[in-house]
Amino acid sequence: MASGSGSNFEAVAIACREGQLAAEVALLVVNNVGCGASQRAGRLGIPCQLHDHRGFSSREALDQALIASFRTAEVDLVVMAGWMRIVTPALIGAFPGRLVNIHPSLLPSFRGMDAVGQALAAGVTLTGCTAHLVSEEVDAGQILVQAAVPVLEGDDHASLSARIHSQEHRILPLAVDLAARRLGLLQG
Ligand code: GRF
Numbered sequence: 001m002a003s004g005s006g007s008n009f010e011a012v013a014i015a016c017r018e019g020q021l022a023a024e025v026a027l028l029v030v031n032n033v034g035c036g037a038s039q040r041a042g043r044l045g046i047p048c049q050l051h052d053h054r055g056f057s058s059r060e061a062l063d064q065a066l067i068a069s070f071r072t073a074e075v076d077l078v079v080m081a082g083w084m085r086i087v088t089p090a091l092i093g094a095f096p097g098r099l100v101n102i103h104p105s106l107l108p109s110f111r112g113m114d115a116v117g118q119a120l121a122a123g124v125t126l127t128g129c130t131a132h133l134v135s136e137e138v139d140a141g142q143i144l145v146q147a148a149v150p151v152l153e154g155d156d157h158a159s160l161s162a163r164i165h166s167q168e169h170r171i172l173p174l175a176v177d178l179a180a181r182r183l184g185l186l187q188g
Pocket residue numbers: 002003004005006007008009081082083102103104165168
């Protein structure tokens with residue numbers, strides 16, 4: 001699931017392709033037509049479906065459409081790789097322990113929107129990223145993997161975001177691997 005540039009989606013897809021993650025990305029779903037993530041899927045040869053939230057009457061209706069797509073594609077595990085919508089208990093309940101999110105802070109610090117901006121405003125010298133299971137409380141589910149990232153003198157939103165992004169790309173495949181192993185989807 002992706003809404004924007006899709007660099008985390010691509011990191012997971014490449015980890016699968018290179019054998020670092022014993023999995024296959026069966027499907028990408030996006031909610032923004034023509035977003036970077038959908039373009040990456042095209043380049044990678046991964047099926048991509050558009051579920052534009054603007055065409056649904058409620059969050060629940062969108063999530064029901066997502067569930068139907070995932071069931072049809074027979075997915076075992078769902079990754080929110082920059083999905084900029086709040087998900088409902090319907091989606092969470094359909095994939096218990098199987099819904100992974102990536103967030104650009106060291107949770108439980110800086111939950112919610114613009115975590116990078118929140119970190120800069122707070123003046124912390126260390127922030128990072130967290131891959132976690134999704135629970136009904138936003139950005140509060142069980143933590144799978146975290147990486148710490150220093151905030152350097154003179155950092156702005158763009159420079160700090162870029163440093164965090166490169167760590168997200170490292171930890172998200174690890175978190176998917178860990179979640180899959182816990183579910184017994186991967187052995188060895
Ligand atoms: C990432 O920073 C992720 O933590 C947040 O959304 C961003 C997605 O970036 N949830 P990208 O689309 O994967 O490049």
